[in-house]
Amino acid sequence: MNTLEFLLNGFSVALQWQNLLFAFFGVLIGTAVGVLPGIGPMSGVALLIPITATLTSGLDPQSAAASAIILLAGVYYGAMYGGSTTSILLNTPGESSSVVTALDGYQMAKQGRAGAALSISAIGSFVAGIVSLIGLTLLAKPLSALALSFGPAEYFSLMLLGLCAVSGLAGNSITKAMIMTVFGLLLATIGMDNVSGVSRFTYNNANLYSGLEFLTVAVGLFALGEVFRTIIDRDKENSNVTKVGKILPTKQDMKDSTAPIVRGSLLGFFIGVLPGAGATLASFFSYIAEKKLSKNPEKFGRGAIEGVAAPESANNGASGGAMIPLLTMGIPGSGTTAILMGALIMYNVQPGPLLFTDHPQVAWGLIASMFIGNLMLLVLNMPLVKVFAKVIETPAKYLLPIIIAISIFGVYAVQFNTFDLALLLICGLLGYALSKHDYPVAPLVLALVLGPMIENNMRRALTASNGDFSVFLTSPVSLIFLIIALLWIGIPLLMKMKGRSVLVNEEG
Amino acid sequence: MFIQLIKGIFLIKIIFFMKNMIFIKVMFLNFFLFHLLVRLLESVYIKGLGIFGGEKMSKTFDRYTGIVFLLIGVFFIVESRKIAASAYGSSVGPDIFPIVLGILLVLLSIKLLTETLKYRREKAEKEKVDYKQFGIIFVSAVLYVALLEPLGYVITTFFFLLVGFQVIEKGSWLKSVIIAAAFSAGVYFIFVQLLQGSLPGFPI
Numbered sequence: 001m002n003t004l005e006f007l008l009n010g011f012s013v014a015l016q017w018q019n020l021l022f023a024f025f026g027v028l029i030g031t032a033v034g035v036l037p038g039i040g041p042m043s044g045v046a047l048l049i050p051i052t053a054t055l056t057s058g059l060d061p062q063s064a065a066a067s068a069i070i071l072l073a074g075v076y077y078g079a080m081y082g083g084s085t086t087s088i089l090l091n092t093p094g095e096s097s098s099v100v101t102a103l104d105g106y107q108m109a110k111q112g113r114a115g116a117a118l119s120i121s122a123i124g125s126f127v128a129g130i131v132s133l134i135g136l137t138l139l140a141k142p143l144s145a146l147a148l149s150f151g152p153a154e155y156f157s158l159m160l161l162g163l164c165a166v167s168g169l170a171g172n173s174i175t176k177a178m179i180m181t182v183f184g185l186l187l188a189t190i191g192m193d194n195v196s197g198v199s200r201f202t203y204n205n206a207n208l209y210s211g212l213e214f215l216t217v218a219v220g221l222f223a224l225g226e227v228f229r230t231i232i233d234r235d236k237e238n239s240n241v242t243k244v245g246k247i248l249p250t251k252q253d254m255k256d257s258t259a260p261i262v263r264g265s266l267l268g269f270f271i272g273v274l275p276g277a278g279a280t281l282a283s284f285f286s287y288i289a290e291k292k293l294s295k296n297p298e299k300f301g302r303g304a305i306e307g308v309a310a311p312e313s314a315n316n317g318a319s320g321g322a323m324i325p326l327l328t329m330g331i332p333g334s335g336t337t338a339i340l341m342g343a344l345i346m347y348n349v350q351p352g353p354l355l356f357t358d359h360p361q362v363a364w365g366l367i368a369s370m371f372i373g374n375l376m377l378l379v380l381n382m383p384l385v386k387v388f389a390k391v392i393e394t395p396a397k398y399l400l401p402i403i404i405a406i407s408i409f410g411v412y413a414v415q416f417n418t419f420d421l422a423l424l425l426i427c428g429l430l431g432y433a434l435s436k437h438d439y440p441v442a443p444l445v446l447a448l449v450l451g452p453m454i455e456n457n458m459r460r461a462l463t464a465s466n467g468d469f470s471v472f473l474t475s476p477v478s479l480i481f482l483i484i485a486l487l488w489i490g491i492p493l494l495m496k497m498k499g500r501s502v503l504v505n506e507e508g
Numbered sequence: 509m510f511i512q513l514i515k516g517i518f519l520i521k522i523i524f525f526m527k528n529m530i531f532i533k534v535m536f537l538n539f540f541l542f543h544l545l546v547r548l549l550e551s552v553y554i555k556g557l558g559i560f561g562g563e564k565m566s567k568t569f570d571r572y573t574g575i576v577f578l579l580i581g582v583f584f585i586v587e588s589r590k591i592a593a594s595a596y597g598s599s600v601g602p603d604i605f606p607i608v609l610g611i612l613l614v615l616l617s618i619k620l621l622t623e624t625l626k627y628r629r630e631k632a633e634k635e636k637v638d639y640k641q642f643g644i645i646f647v648s649a650v651l652y653v654a655l656l657e658p659l660g661y662v663i664t665t666f667f668f669l670l671v672g673f674q675v676i677e678k679g680s681w682l683k684s685v686i687i688a689a690a691f692s693a694g695v696y697f698i699f700v701q702l703l704q705g706s707l708p709g710f711p712i
Binding site for chain 2: 425
């Protein structure tokens with residue numbers, strides 16, 4: 001079967017009525033998550049895992065996994081659409097990848113062009129979504145074929161590269177990011193060792209035998225951490241929402257933003273594919289590129305539509321691109337994709353090269369559903385922009401306690417014990433304290449997900465080589481990965497030593 | 509004729525495979541070069557934009573976390589040595605990975621601690637933080653978690669939400685009561701009745 005046939009099969013999965021419904025709710029909730037302050041794509045996806053788990057409990061394992069991942073991915077890219085709304089109308093980005101959008105978007109809103117800015121960002125997001133999906137479709141087969149040829153040594157080095165890339169770009173201090181990564185890997189060793197069956201660091205506590213539950217930690221660190229931060233650091237002024245005004249962009253707007261949208265999509269896609277460099281970096285970068293390319297750069301910051309179109313396309317392109325390493329190699333490149341990977345593992349679906357042969361229903365169903373979901377978002381966002389603008393006015397008073405209640409409900413519904421709830425609250429505190437002091441939590445979650453796999457591959461490689469560590473250096477592919485990993489950490493360090501500030505990816 | 513056809517297909521497949529390999533190599537190289545370019549460019553332009561300006565560094569917090577992570581590292585090293593070492597005659601037992609990580613964590617914590625020495629003096633910037641509000645909500649969350657099983661989902665959730673709503677912003681009690689009741693009863697009904705899930709019900 002060729003790619004097109006697989007894709008058509010994927011569409012037959014994605015067009016089943018329950019999956020259409022899942023995709024619809026995914027993108028709808030995602031847009032709301034992007035709009036609401038205090039809840040970002042990472043916590044949104046983490047919070048919805050338990051809910052999808054209960055919704056899909058009646059289905060057979062394969063279709064349950066497909067439906068669940070369709071919904072969760074919908075939340076992920078839906079949030080990219082929604083994030084722009086608050087940037088433009090309120091000058092407060094709903095999530096970090098829309099920070100740059102606020103620069104010109106809010107200015108446009110002040111000039112009464114909010115509707116045009118919102119619809120251009122929806123159109124840009126749509127184009128970027130489709131571009132990155134075409135890329136994903138074309139690259140899926142060759143990349144997974146390549147990854148299939150890797151042995152344990154190569155896999156170990158590749159995962160190490162993934163971790164280094166994420167910690168190299170997360171936060172201002174690489175030391176802190178590395179500490180979080182290593183800490184996450186250590187937490188991953190708690191529980192029954194699945195090679196030898198020996199229990200490690202469990203101290204006869206029955207709750208620890210299966211290890212720290214990834215879901216609990218992720219919901220605690222991201223969702224609760226964010227809510228706690230909003231409660232503590234919230235400013236109490238009420239900001240005014242700008243009126244949306246006329247929705248359709250003018251012909252001139254369309255003409256001005258076509259090229260930035262195309263450039264932003266491509267740039268975003270390629271940045272998204274790189275591990276570690278997520279949507280925030282992509283949007284940032286495309287803004288800089290547009291400013292550089294523009295004939296009159298002084299327009300930027302004063303309501304240039306290019307400054308809205310390019311970053312909004314880029315962040316959506318990046319979120320599509322980020323699915324590539326996750327699906328084809330099983331290496332998540334960011335916090336959100338790490339959570340998606342954790343969700344797939346919960347359904348006994350291992351992302352990676354075998355995903356496309358073992359679970360074509362899941363892999364291609366997801367890809368096809370993303371085409372549909374992007375179309376839904378475009379259709380939803382153009383007329384409903386005013387409705388979503390209303391969502392911003394949800395009072396924090398009701399929102400924050402309800403998010404806490406949903407976190408607790410979600411964890412309890414999946415885990416059925418108070419131990420995990422206690423762990424959840426502790427992780428919430430940790431998430432707040434750590435991210436407040438610039439310790440990035442995304443690498444920790446990534447390490448927690450990748451930890452068992454890194455260890456297994458390392459031990460399989462070492463067992464095959466009789467404990468000889470040079471096996472990681474003698475395989476050329478593995479050596480290349482390790483060198484890149486080293487450079488990834490080393491170059492920013494060098495640049496910092498030269499006194500240059502380095503852009504970091506705050507979304508993770 | 510048939511054999512020739514198969515040969516032809518095979519040849520095409522081989523050529524295709526090689527093309528793929530070259531394509532992938534070029535792509536990897538491109539990504540890498542592109543990334544370096546990104547790095548160089550951003551280092552030049554980032555100052556002009558000045559968004560990620562403020563450095564958030566707290567000397568005391570970083571000192572404490574440095575020490576805590578150091579202790580965690582030591583703990584994992586010491587405890588790993590107690591794990592039964594050998595597994596299936598392999599030289600690589602279940603203790604190696606945590607030991608190596610523990611050592612890494614210790615080294616990184618020491619690096620963090622030495623870095624805190626170089627921090628510029630903290631600006632005495634009084635942040636307006638509201639720990640009292642947060643304290644009440646956190647304590648009620650702890651109580652919520654502790655009482656969830658004995659008192660059941662609906663009652664605990666209702667009271668937790670009511671307290672939460674009123675603590676964050678004092679307002680109409682009636683509205684708070686209605687929303688809290690609707691949420692707790694709604695979630696319980698949908699989850700237990702419609703989705704056949706299980707949640708602690710009511711105290712008997």
